[in-house]
Amino acid sequence: MIGLWLGGLLRRRAGRLLATATGIALAVALIAALGSFLASSQATMTARALRSVAVAWQVEVQAGGDAGAVLSTLRSLPGTAAVRTVHTGRTSGLEATTGGTTQTTGPGVVLGIPPGYAATFPDQIRQLSGSPDGVLIAQQTASNLHVRPGDQVSIGLPGAGPRPVTIAGVVDLPQADSLFQKVGAPAQTQPSAPPDNVLLLPEATFTALTGNTAPVTQFHVARDAPASPDPATAYQDEIAAAHNFEAQVAGAALVGNNVGAALDAARGDAAYAQMLFLFLGLPGVVLAALLTSALVEAGGDRRRTEQALLRTRGHTPRTVAGLAVSEAALVAVLGGAAGLGIAALAGRLAFGPAPDGGSGAATAWWYAIAFAAGLLITTLTVLVPAVTGLRQRTVSQARQVIGANRTPWWAKAGLDVLLVAAALVVFQASSGNDYALVLAPEGVPSISVSYWAFLGPALLWLGAAALLWRLTTLVLRHGRAPLRRLLRPLSGRLAAPGAAGISRQRRPLARAIVLLALALSFAASTAVFNRTYQQQAEADAQLTNGADVAVTEPPAAQVTATAGDRLRDVPGVRHVEPIQHRFAYVGADLQDLYGVRPGSIRDATALQDTYFQGGSAADLMTTLANQPDSILVSAETVKDFQLTSGDLINLRVQDARTKALRTVPFRYRGIVKEFPTAPKDSFFVANAAYLAQATGSDAVGAFLVDTGGTGQPGVAEALRARVGTAATVTDITQTRAHVGSSLTSVNLSGLTRLELAFAILIAAGAGGIVLAVGLAERRRGLAIMAVLGARRRHLRGLVLGEGLVLVAGGLLGGAIIAWGVSEMLVKVLTGVFDPPPSSIAVPWAYLTATAAAVVAAVVLAATISARASTRPAVEELRDL
Secondary structure, three states: OHHHHHHHHHHHOHHHHHHHHHHHHHHHHHHHHHHHHHHHHHHHHHHHHHHOOOOOEEEEEOOOOOHHHHHHHHHHOOOEEEEEEEEEEEEOEEEEEEOOEEEEOOOEEEEEEOOOHHHHOOOOOEEEEEOOOOEEEEHHHHHHHOOOOOOEEEEEOOOOOOEEEEEEEEEEOOOHHHHOOOOOOOHHHOOOOOOOOEEEEEHHHHHHHHOOOOOEEEEEEEEOOOOOOOHHHHHHHHHHHHHHHHHHHOOOEEEEEHHHHHHHHHHHHHHHHHHHHHHHHHHHHHHHHHHHHHHHHHOHHHHHHHHHHHHHOOOOHHHHHHHHHHHHHHHHHHHHHHHHHHHHHHHHHHHOOOOOOOOHHHHHHHHHHHHHHHHHHHHHHHHHHHHHHHHHOOHHHHOOOOOOOOOOHHHHHOHHHHHHHHHHHHHHHHOOOOOOOEEOOOOOOOOEEOHHHHHHHHHHHHHHHHHHHHHHHHHHHHOHHHHHHHHHHHHHHHHHHHHHHHHHOHHHHHHHHHHHHHHHHHHHHHHHHHHHHHHHHHHHHHHHHOOOEEEEOOOOOOOOHHHHHHHHOOOOOOEEEEEEEEEEEEOOEEEEEEEEOOOOHHHOOOOOHHHEEOOOHHHHHHHHHHOOOEEEEOHHHHHHOOOOOOOEEEEEEEOOOOOOEEEEEEEEEEEEOOOOOOOOOOEEEEEHHHHHHHHOOOOOOEEEEEOOOOOHHHHHHHHHHHHHHHOEEEEHHHHHOOOOOHHHOOOHHHHHHHHHHHHHHHHHHHHHHHHHHHHHOOHHHHHHHHHOOOOHHHHHHHHHHHHHHHHHHHHHHHHHHHHHHHHHHHHHOHHHOOOOOOOOOOOHHHHHHHHHHHHHHHHHHHHHHHHHOOOOHHHHHHHO
């Protein structure tokens, strides 16, 4: 019996089964694809965090500790891959005589490096020139002393005379901040910058020079890769291992856990990835389920009639229920298998081959979850209505097609209005000043995620959908006259009965309009978020780097603004902007002070209005230009010193002529929260000409180079050849990979293509497939009209008119819902954006393409249905 039933469905109802399976396939494919993205992105974040660390642990032996015992414990600790001993000593100064002149430096640091250190930690020391064997000098120190390989440098050591050494090579220390950290000290007490003067000596040379000066001993440790690809789990494992080691050595050593710090940042980004999975995946899955439900409901009358016929012919309710189960199983298997295939293909096209890092098992789990979700959706949308109707209706009731249109309980209670009001209340509460979507307390291995922040957009989405249903049914119920005028050019004399038919079918049509509007709002809000994210990721990279390319001068260099002339003639350079960098005391607080040229700074870099408070970027730059003594201050300083606009601020700045601090008056004119090349904490922005006049120097800290947004790596390479090793050249492509959320380094563009493609498919399905199935189920009515004398072109006009109503209502409702949800989501997900956007970015091209796809799908469905309506009425009635 089941075989005959399924065979008949495949022969006679293949279109309906295929449409229902398509809805299931979309849900399964979306869950599987986004789940595999989440798994692979977490593995990528972990691998990226590990690659960013040159030395996993820096274990410093404490006073009175037994270095041998510490080393033995380290080597026996699970996960230890290699250990190298590094000694740190202090020098009172360095001296070198080159070119007939003698240069000296202030205090510095001398490191004793064992053989094989560079091979064990290849990212710790980058060779610039000379030989890697022997005495190595840091690039900045070499610049200060004007030395190169082969020159001699005298080291001043406490309690001993100068000790000469011969420089073998010049090196760069990419991880200098972590290399010279205070192990065990809190973040606020760490050095603000690594030392300027550094020498690296072979271990034997270091021991011979330092003698009994009791240098600091550290063990640099390489660790095996964590077992888990999840950065949060890997972080917990690393923290636990470090604590276990410190407990074993009982205070003899402390761990500088560099890999733990890197994983700490990555776990927060992984939490944002989960947020994006919920934001991008859950609405799409809900829409796919609603699409399936709408497709099933469109054939509900026919299904109830078929069940009644089976029971009339003697089949028991158990047998009929078994047939419903078999139909649901067939749809679930077809949809689930197709969905997994689509997910695998789409994932490969969007993300490329699966990355290494142990994400394969997690991806398999997501595929299993997706298939299970497909079974659940099939059960809820296909099986439950069939079985429920079988139990609640008699045979005669099941054969009745027409019933009373009763107002749903939620509409009577005004639940739609309540949901919209609740969404606004939740949004207001969740977007307060102290709101944080993801919170990772320092030193706590777990993170706190504010999932309830998504309640506002979710309530708005649901409430707006319910409100749209209410408004649509009201318009279709009381708008027969406008409908007649709309249908008359298409259906002629059938306009009146056509309008009456649409009004009677207002509930199925309203359901289709709401589904289409939700699909369009999902597509639009997703596209707006992605475009805004891309815009702000680029702004973050430019904010950190300063511009397309930045040339940063050494702290001790005295480079004037005219030095930028030699950079302007490099091919690809459009504009070069100098920025002064000073340090200033406000009270006892030392802060960075940046001098800018207000009239031209915006030619080299983007200044968004969200960077400032008290005026737009253009207004405040104009103020700095017209009132040279104006200054922009951080919000923290304004609060700490209780400043109001126009207040006098006296800053103590070093005079370049006397090297003494002098007081320079400024007027507070606005707040600066972000600025190119500036740190995240407090700083000042002032007029460069006024600052140069007050300090007697126009020395430049950095040159911001605009390339027009293209060719940055090539321009950076040409600038490096031009400036040599005297300055540091960075381009935005390098910075883009290291700033902002780790999601930037993951294939977010692939995710964007994937989710937007699914959004178009769901929107097109919500418009075209639902309309086609609904019209197919009403072929009997069209056939009866044909028997009564209706012309074919009028019947086609009725079908096209219904499609027109669907498109118009869906597009209008979707646009309104998308606007509200997009504004709310960008605000709720403000933690993802750094810096926050001043306005959302609207991808008009994608939105136009989505609307065109929906219109095309509806037109195609209406055209096919209209062509079917022109079949001879006798054949159509016989088939039905």
